[in-house]
Amino acid sequence: xxxxxxxxxxxxxxxxxxxxxxxxxxxxxxxxxxxxxxxxxxxxxxxxxxxxxxxxxxxxxxxxxxxxxxxxxxxxxxxxxxxxxxxxxxxxxxxxxxxxxxxxxxxxxxxxxxxxxxxxxxxxxxxxxxxxxxxxxxxxxxxxxxxxxxxxxxxxxxxxxxxxxxxxxxxxxxxxxxxxxxxxx
Numbered sequence: 001x002x003x004x005x006x007x008x009x010x011x012x013x014x015x016x017x018x019x020x021x022x023x024x025x026x027x028x029x030x031x032x033x034x035x036x037x038x039x040x041x042x043x044x045x046x047x048x049x050x051x052x053x054x055x056x057x058x059x060x061x062x063x064x065x066x067x068x069x070x071x072x073x074x075x076x077x078x079x080x081x082x083x084x085x086x087x088x089x090x091x092x093x094x095x096x097x098x099x100x101x102x103x104x105x106x107x108x109x110x111x112x113x114x115x116x117x118x119x120x121x122x123x124x125x126x127x128x129x130x131x132x133x134x135x136x137x138x139x140x141x142x143x144x145x146x147x148x149x150x151x152x153x154x155x156x157x158x159x160x161x162x163x164x165x166x167x168x169x170x171x172x173x174x175x176x177x178x179x180x181x182x183x184x185x
Contacts, residue, residue, distance in 0.1 A: 005054055010131030015185045016048040016141060018061075022180035025063050029151070030170025032162065039070035039079075041093070048141075048181055054100065059109065061095045061177075083158035090116045100126075109145060115154040122147050124177070139183040146176050 005011045026040040046061035065087040068079050080087040097111035107126035112119050129142030151157075151173045160168040 005052060008054060008128065008131075011050070011054065012131070012139065012183060013050050013052045014183050016050065016181035017184050018044070018046040018048075019140070019180045019182055020044065024176075024178045025061075026176045026178075028174045028176070030172070032168060033166045033170070037070060037075075039068055039076075041065075041067050042069050043067035046179070046181070050141075054107075055102070057097075057100050059095070059097045059111070063093045065091055065093060084116075084156050086116055095122070113147075113149065113154075116156065118154045120149070120153050122149060124175075134182075140180055141183070142180050144176065144178050146174065148172050148174050 005013065023044075024040055025044045026038060028036045028038045031037040041063035043064035044062065044067075046059060048057065048059045050057045065085045066080060068076050068085070068087075070076055070079070079085055085093075092114075094114045095111055097109050099110040101108050101110070107128070109124045109126050111122060111124075113122040124145040124147045127144045127146075129144065131139070131141050134140055150171055151169075152171060158169075162168060
């Protein structure tokens with residue numbers, strides 16, 4: 001498929017830095033087989049490089065594991081242990097893209113996600129929010145990226161059986177990244 005930058009209103013090639021005050025790196029997992037528990041990482045960073053051709057764009061991103069926040073201190077502490085992220089030995093989650101493509105009109109960002117020392121290929125569904133200038137003259141981009149990963153693929157295998165059958169935690173983790181980024185060059 002041929003794709004050009006002029007097909008995206010406001011698109012500009014360049015380097016973008018994430019605006020952490022207007023962005024969020026979150027996740028959700030099935031809990032007790034009846035609902036979802038959500039969390040986020042409070043400390044994260046990302047750089048995006050948009051190419052003249054949008055399909056030549058790239059991203060590198062990281063999140064500090066110790067900054068995990070599910071609004072429950074005991075659970076957050078447990079997530080930092082060897083049962084889950086093992087934050088002391090593996091202090092960061094990282095993502096580095098290795099390709100952008102369009103499938104049925106939707107953008108996909110392919111790359112390598114590293115969590116707990118395990119690197120696996122992951123594809124994020126990418127949705128542009130748009131481009132525009134903030135009140136301070138900064139040119140901004142907004143988007144959402146979403147992927148579902150199997151936690152056990154990354155060594156996050158801890159679980160607990162439930163009395164009536166099943167397990168405390170689901171297998172799939174939905175990662176949702178809501179981003180506002182500023183053009184820096």
